[in-house]
Amino acid sequence: MTTVRSKSLLAAALCGALAVTGCGSGVGSSSQEQIKLLVFGAPEELAAYRTLIDAYEAARPGERVQLVEASDRKDLLARLATSVAGGAPPDVFLMNYRFYGQFAAKGVVEPLDGRIAASDAVDPADYYPVAMDAFKWHDQQLCLPQNVSSLVVYYNRTLFARYGVPEPKPGWTWNDLVGTATAMTRDGRGLVIKGTEAEGAARLPAVHGLGVEPSIIRLAPLVWSNGGEIVDDPDRPTRLALDSPAAREALKSLVDLRLAYGVVPSDAEVEAEDDESRFLNGRLAMLMTSRRATTNFRTITGFDWDVAPLPVYQRPVGVLHSDAYCMTRGSRNKDAAWRFMEYAMSADGQKIIAATGRTVPSHIETSRSPAFLDPNLPPRNSQIFLDAIPTVRALPTVSTWPEIEDLSYGILENAMHRGDRLDDVIRELDAKSRPVFARGENG
Template identity: 70%
Template sequence: MRLLALLLPVVLLAGCGAPEPADAPASIRLLVFGAPEELEAFRTLVSAYGKAAPGAEVQLIEASDREDLITRLSTSIAGGSPPDLFLMNYRFYGQFAAKNAIESLDGRLAKSTVVKSEDFYPQAMGAFRWRDQQLCLPQNASSLAVYYNRTLFKKFGVAEPKPGWTWNDLITTATAMTRNASGAIVRGTEAEGGSARVAVYGLGVEPVMIRVAPFVWSNGGQIVDNDRKPTRFTFDSPAAREALRNFVELRLAYGVVPTDEEVEAEDDASRFANGRLAMLLESRRVTTTFRTIKDFEWDVAPLPTYGQRVGILHSDAYCITRGSKAKDAAWRFLEFAVGPEGQRIIAGTGRTVPSNIEVAKSSAFLDPAQPPRNAQVFLDAIATVKPVPTISTWPEIEDVTGGILENALYRGDKLDDVIRQLDEQTRPLFARGETP
């Protein structure tokens, strides 16, 4: 099968721990995806496990992106040869939960001497409960934050983002940080060419639902009619409409984000790492990549608000497939990965905001010697984060809405048309979806 052909070489593990029963395979396969630096973090975790588990064997399957991971997992489950474990964001696991393809962990969790439910942030644990069963255990409890280039802010004499700042403050700051090659501020649509060509943009943000949602919530609106059993988007409400309008005006009205052609040539994370983007809205996952930056100093700030502090949950978890033939071995690795030792290791790579409360509050995460210096921002946000709805068709919904929002941001589609398209094109997907 294509899945098996793409397996990485086996990583042999040695250390201490209970031996696998003689009649059960000791080898497990773990499916993950991420940027090169993220994948290296998972290799570090697997290597550390190798020093704690004698005779065990882990094969790390590295997908290139989220779409590749879902395709591989779907194909392997349908073919009867799934990986034993996979790591997936809560927004996408519902399609597999609805097909009964994920093993419930309640029984094993109740008996575990390594991990307990109360060890974890409830916001992350709750995102992986399906019909009163804990299907997966979260490795992180991240949220959306504002990464910013401190060196550029100092160079241009602009005040750095700070707690309590508002959406209007974001626009003002992004405008002040959008500069041409000579360092002059470029305003609005002046950035189309000539001497006004932008050398540094003030802000980078993807035109996707998970970037819009927290601002709708902060403005007192909702993105769907019912969080538990959604049937439609609700961007026709005044609060949601205002937040959406302000978001899609970032490009054509303010000119503070790159054009679609520029993003295609250089994505926002690369533009930030190359010193050509002052601020970037992203989750914790880019930290592993940004820690390779040598040319400037960077940090993180909380999301701006419309008055209410509301963030969006970014959490992924380890899940055991129902079709696994090595569930005991998979559970032992899972225990290690989300237990205190594993969480300290992966937090040290920069990849996660630990879902384990004790580890999150320790120096393993809040290490002042490692950027971001203000990592506490992620912990402060946990109390107010919200998940998007858990529904089996959410991946399809995100794909459809991504195209609509992209056209709105870069092409300037009329807001009424955008809201109508968001509603009409997703209602059938909501209707077809299954919920916990």
């Protein structure tokens, strides 16, 4: 691996034009080197990027980075689109591979191959290929991935010990998950809830066994593990393909968590308190989500928690969660933007973000270091994330994928919480996804 060496983000007007609040580091600087970095995240995540920026500015006197904070993913996408249309884009933005295709297709993102080839600090061989490949568009490297996360099952070890339920172990199956979630779903007296609401099992439980959202990105690894596919052609998809027996079985298993077993909160309960907050408050035994929740969960003081791998149908398969630093083609200070990207992607930069709990570093050496695997910081079993990398698959890179995720979420939500017939759900997903895929451009 190469030795990483140190090298010596929207315009300020964008903050005003878009009524940006929380524009952090670098505000008021008159430096010609100031760049703007657009990100979104929970307060703990945003604090991680402020830590990175502070370290960069300390290591590179004269360089300035302004953090532009979006409230959520939709806000980030809207701000980026608006700023590009207005001619004042950020210099760098952080985005998941599932959503950057719409900007890649419109030529918003600056290709990086030339800069990478000339760099002493960024060597593609130092990074996990599955994350690098997710940000290639028409064989060009458009963005540099900071993380290579996957879905895991977070679980409340204190609750498991209280109720004498064995903790999840590597190699556990979907049936094991259902049995464990059932055993952990408790009423206000600590009793196991039996039956379903339809059978009159009545009381709202004090603890739900599992939290998992009814979304494509949660369903995908279950379908793959069962031998099915999410789309008809992973390279050039034209529709969602959940009509195979393997995919249909996985979908039924997901919705049955609510309909048959009642181990996940109802839609009304999720509306009142999202799954992550419910886990934080000790009222959710397990939660299926990615590494980004770790930063928030490290604020927990009332109980012990850890992570377990996804349950298996036929074989272990994970779904890639990866965000990358992307440079806008319209950046007015590309050299300064690249210097920041080099630092953020270096071992030093990735250790800073990894230490906050936010990422599974894409930099291979850093991912195996104490910065990520520190046994004194939860989760103890962070190795689970690294063990999953060889099994991880990426979802399709298509410019209209965000629309596909959005339309499918409502349909899957109705299936899980309203009990819509699976055959109708599958037909509706197929019919509604086809025209959206047809409008899309593949990477």
